[in-house]
Amino acid sequence: STAVSLEPLPVRSNAGSTCGELPREGTAREMFESRFLEGLACDFQAEEILESGGSGGGPGKDLLANMETPWLCSRAFLADFLALSLVAAFMGAFSTAYMWLVGDKTEQWLSAVSPHGKYPEDAESVKTLQGAPLWVPLCWAGGTAVGVLKVLLGVDEVPSFLQEIQHQAADPNLAGKTLVCCVASLMTGAALGPEAGLAAVGGAAGTxxxxxxxxxxxxxxxxxxxxxxxxxxxxxxxxxxxxxPAPWIAVLLCWEIAAQKGDEEGSEMRLFGRRKLTLLGWAATLAFVMRYHIRPMKPVPLYGSLMDKAYDNTMPFKALGLGLAAGVMIIVYFIIAGISKALFQRLGKVLTRRCGKPGRIIGLASCAGLLTGLLGWAVPLCLMDGQAAMASTVKHVQSGDLLLEDLVFVALAKCAAYWVAASGGLVGGILFPLMYLGLVFGEIMAHFPGFQHFNQLPGAAFTVPVLMSSLPASIIPVPFTMVALPVTLFGLGPLWCVPLFVAVLASYSVVVGSGLLRRLLLRATAVST
Incomplete structure (x- = not known):
């Protein structure tokens, strides 16, 4: 074995100090620079100790080998913390106004023209074929306006938030255009999520x-x-x-999406270090606190911690079946996607030949708005991202105002409404619509034998959280995030993680692990080119 000396290496800093010594008297800037260079010297010393192959240290040496460079007292960390604090505070305040605009104000105008009361809280406003007739021309006009805005702004396609997280890059100019188009699309009533515009602004603020x-x-x-x-x-x-519902979920979401393949098969992943993870945690928490201070999040009524009392070991096996069912539902989802994209691609080619690129952009967005209005009139709950309709849907099912056939129509119409909007060029996200689709599918599965009653509770208390997690997780590569979201959203206890985790693993394995999603995406890419 080789003896390793732990005496400080005589590395001199610009301010005249050595590693382990206090900086000599001088200006504040010289003292900061001295401490920064002193830290680098100590890091070099630690690397030499580890590379020397010494046998001393025991478990402490293994811990040291996996420990990041100290960063808490560095100017770089303090500057990063200050910058992210400002960005997080801004995002918390901006998010409140943004969600009020695309959520509350959209509900307000949909309710104002509805002859059946407030949408979606009043039961009559969400029944099949009871949508407001005025929704059709207004959604049509809104879709046309989105197309005109895209032409005026010089935007055809916008990057998804998945791309921005994976590449950790954002163009502030493009982000502003994305925000405008996203707000216009969501206020049209399109079945798209708000995360696209919000993530674009967050990336631009960081840039x-x-x-x-x-x-x-x-x-x-x-x-x-x-x-x-x-x-x-x-x-x-x-x-x-x-x-x-909780800030750590945002860190988990970005952590899962940002993981990059380390090899061609994806058997190894590259990820950032704990320092970066710590800073992301502070950013998410500060934004959450700012948003909660201005406007607390509304709870979604289900059954909360009662589910822990109802737990038994049959739940993981039932969840396994629901996870497999989620994989089947996703196949239907992609069949509808293929039909929608094929129709809009053919229409786009015709419009390009006759009207040029601007005509194609406006024409497709206008068609998307018209079809959104028609679908909304036929099945009102297919409008918007579904986030605000979650509590109302649960309430209407429990009261008997929404029957099984109504739920089937909602599920199919929601799939169609999302892909119509996405194929037509309206701007928005996929996450929240998928979560709402999982909720509706969960209510449908609760009608099947074996799920109708669950330990003195309605079957939906079991099927809804399980499918809200497993359905999105089957195509979005964030399985752990999709376990955490329903648990925190519904206030479920720790035992509830077991069936959710089983269902997520099952659906993800069936759709992604089998290569089904890869083949579908490759086929879609080949058709579009």
Missing amino acids: LAANVFCSGAWVPPERKEERRKLLVLGGITAAFGSIV
């Missing part, structure tokens, strides 16, 4: 913060790109932290 906080000479040129990626990802994490 602008990076332009300010990474301009100093104290940030080495080779580290500026790393700082920019951190602030962009932090801004997006703060955006999600302001709308999820």
Whole structure:
């Protein structure tokens, strides 16, 4: 064995101090620079100790080998923390106004023209074929307006929030255009989620913060790109932290999406370090606190912690069956997607030949708005992202106002409404519509034998959370996030994680693990090209 000396290495800093010594008297800037260089010297010393192959240290050496460089007292960490704090505070306040605009105000105009009361709270306003006739021309006009806006702004396609998280890059100019188009699309009543516009603003805020906080000479040129990626990802994490039931879910969501394949098969993943994870946690928490201070999130009534009292070991096996059923439902979802995309692609080619690119953009968006209005008139609950309709749907099913056939129509119409909007060029996200679709599918499955009653509780108390998690997890690569969301949204206890986790693993394995989703996406890409 080789003896390793733990004496400080005589590495001199610019201020004249060595590793382990206090900096000598000087200006505040010299003292900061001295401490920064002193930390680098100590890091080099630790690396030499580990590389020397010494046998001393026992478990402590293994812990040291996996420990990141100390960062709490560095100026870089303090600057990153300050920048992300400002971004998070802004996102918490912005999110409140944004969600009020695309959520409350959209519900308000849908209710104002409905002859059946407030949408979606009043039962008469959500029954099949009881939508407001005025929704059709107004949604049509809204879709046309989105197309005109896209032409005026010079936007054809916008990046998804999945791309922005994976690449940790955002263009503030494009983000502003995405926000405008997303707000217009959501206020049309399109069955799209708000996360696209919110994530775009979060990434843009992080980019602008990076332009300010990474301009100093104290940030080495080779580290500026790393700082920019951190602030962009932090801004997006703060955006999600302001709308999820608990801030750590936003960190988990971005962590799962940001993981990059380390090899061709994806058997290894590359990920950022704990320092970055800690900063993302602060950003999500500060945004959540700001949003909660302005406007607390409304609880979704289900059965909460009563489910822990109802737990038994048959639940994982029943959840396994529901997870497999979620995989079947996703096949139907993609069949509807294929039909919608094929129709809009053919229409787009015709419009391009006759009217050029601007005519195609406006024409497709206008058709998407018209079909959204028609679907909304026929099946009112297919409108919007579904987030606000979750509590109302549960209430209407429990009261008997929504029957099994109504729920089947809602599920099919929701699939069609999302893909009509997405294929027609309206701008929005996929996550919340999928979660609502899982809720509706859960209510449907609660009518089947074996799920109608569950330990003195209605069957939906079991099927709804399980399918709300497993249906989105079958196509979005965030299985752990999809376990956490229903648990925190419904206030379920820790035992409830067991069936949710089983269902998520089953649906993800069937759809992604089998290669089914890969084949569907490759086929869709080949058709579009």
